[in-house]
Amino acid sequence: MRIILTVLLSLVGVTPLTMAGQADSHIRSLAASCAACHGYEGKSQGETPSLAGMPPDQFLDRMRHYRDMDDDGSVMNQHAKGLTREEISLLAGYFACVVPDGTACNTYRQKADGQ
Amino acid sequence: MKRRSFNQLMLAGLILPGMWRNIASAGGAPRVVVVGAGFAGATVAKYLRLWSQGRVEVTVIEPGSGFVSCPVSNLVLGGSRQIQDISRSYDVLRQHGIQMRQASVTQIDAGKRQLKLDDGTHLGYDKLVLAPGISFDYSHLNAVTGLDLQQHFLHAWKAGAQTVALKQQLQAMPDGGVFALTVPALPYRCPPGPYERACQVAYYLKQHKPRSKVLVLDANPAITSKRALFEKAWAELYPGMIEYQPVSELKQIDPAQRMVRTTFDTFRFDVLNLIPPQTAGRIALDNGLANAEGRWCDVDYVSYESKQAQHIHILGDALDSGLPKSAHIATSEAKVCASAIIDILAGQAPDPAPVFANTCYSYVSADEAMHVANVYRYDEKSREMKPAPGGGVSKQHSAGEAREARSWASNIWHDALG
Numbered sequence: 009m010r011i012i013l014t015v016l017l018s019l020v021g022v023t024p025l026t027m028a029g030q031a032d033s034h035i036r037s038l039a040a041s042c043a044a045c046h047g048y049e050g051k052s053q054g055e056t057p058s059l060a061g062m063p064p065d066q067f068l069d070r071m072r073h074y075r076d077m078d079d080d081g082s083v084m085n086q087h088a089k090g091l092t093r094e095e096i097s098l099l100a101g102y103f104a105c106v107v108p109d110g111t112a113c114n115t116y117r118q119k120a121d122g123q
Numbered sequence: 124m125k126r127r128s129f130n131q132l133m134l135a136g137l138i139l140p141g142m143w144r145n146i147a148s149a150g151g152a153p154r155v156v157v158v159g160a161g162f163a164g165a166t167v168a169k170y171l172r173l174w175s176q177g178r179v180e181v182t183v184i185e186p187g188s189g190f191v192s193c194p195v196s197n198l199v200l201g202g203s204r205q206i207q208d209i210s211r212s213y214d215v216l217r218q219h220g221i222q223m224r225q226a227s228v229t230q231i232d233a234g235k236r237q238l239k240l241d242d243g244t245h246l247g248y249d250k251l252v253l254a255p256g257i258s259f260d261y262s263h264l265n266a267v268t269g270l271d272l273q274q275h276f277l278h279a280w281k282a283g284a285q286t287v288a289l290k291q292q293l294q295a296m297p298d299g300g301v302f303a304l305t306v307p308a309l310p311y312r313c314p315p316g317p318y319e320r321a322c323q324v325a326y327y328l329k330q331h332k333p334r335s336k337v338l339v340l341d342a343n344p345a346i347t348s349k350r351a352l353f354e355k356a357w358a359e360l361y362p363g364m365i366e367y368q369p370v371s372e373l374k375q376i377d378p379a380q381r382m383v384r385t386t387f388d389t390f391r392f393d394v395l396n397l398i399p400p401q402t403a404g405r406i407a408l409d410n411g412l413a414n415a416e417g418r419w420c421d422v423d424y425v426s427y428e429s430k431q432a433q434h435i436h437i438l439g440d441a442l443d444s445g446l447p448k449s450a451h452i453a454t455s456e457a458k459v460c461a462s463a464i465i466d467i468l469a470g471q472a473p474d475p476a477p478v479f480a481n482t483c484y485s486y487v488s489a490d491e492a493m494h495v496a497n498v499y500r501y502d503e504k505s506r507e508m509k510p511a512p513g514g515g516v517s518k519q520h521s522a523g524e525a526r527e528a529r530s531w532a533s534n535i536w537h538d539a540l541g
Contacts, residue, residue: 034474041455041479054530081518089513090498
């Protein structure tokens, strides 16, 4: 499917790079809308935890927990249920790599390359 | 998940590869002019600079000398915040390389892509972003009452001088007095705002003038947001102090006798806080950018480009989006719009299906709050932003949520202006 799509897209002159660009701006804007509570680039100015440099496993764990629990009236429960699995995975990478040389990003990088 | 290379996956959003090769630079850097520096305007300006790595020139036109936040402004009435606490300077925007011009736009020439300013100068643009907020529409009320109501009564629905003046009226009110506040029919800026204001005024009165009352005259059939939560908070925290009247549109006012007549009844007041019906900021309406009903603006929710004019993008409370007119929505839209403008300037397609979060906290006292939260997702069928599954409100107001609300305010102010 992906190969067919890529061939089709290259026929009309759209490269997979552009596709990646779209996915990227989707996640970038979504992640930026978390900034109202978690701070610009996930660096919180207040009590709400920072997300920048968070190990991706921990991020995924927390988000799965928020997503799967019954409505407890908390903001994260209500936000996590509105996102897709793929968005949550990509957000894990986004926030890990906001600190590009940090351990969280290196771990994520190794995992993504090994997949 | 599908297999993707590290470069595609990991750089999610941090670097957008290869884009700037395409940005036409025949006439130098592309120029974006932003009109209005509230939450939406400040955010779109900052993110245009950041996400283009400084390759888009950004000028902001704003008549005000500084930023005053509407969120948290009701706490100035309650007494737990001062106006300085909710005011911010535009200096950091300048540090991002944004040119700030303290002026007003008098005319938009969409054909020539040019603005006329109130200092007589002209300013050209490649893309224009209007973040004009709201204007107040007294026309119907003035017609039915035969008065110029704007002269008589404060709205304090744009934070600033009116917030301070309304606080002074509240302080001058005698104990045993009635503070009446009118709520216009939806849509208006900040749906839960009037009910939060009732809490904050009651919070002040309970301490300083405990025999007084808050009278809420609502043109809507019921509390428009967080209804059960407000009813509970009013009953628990301010028993007998807040009188709520639904379906109570203003019909007549006698400023001398301090009487107001609504759909069904007549009431006496000591202070009247008249929150009037609203429209998109006048600059949008006056330049042919309103939709058929003439009060709000329609845009494409992928790029926020106006349905009425090319190269003009519109954000925030001015839109007929069906979304709550909140600061968080305004900043989320601003980011989608900044990203789309950069893509369009680079000859690339913007994200075809944006998604973003919204949360709005309301303080029921100085240190207890509650929220409504939702993710909104672009729906390709209706071409509108629709609520995603899972949104909702707090179980009840709490001190923990007030701590979250304080953190929210620090972060959103820093995000827009820091």
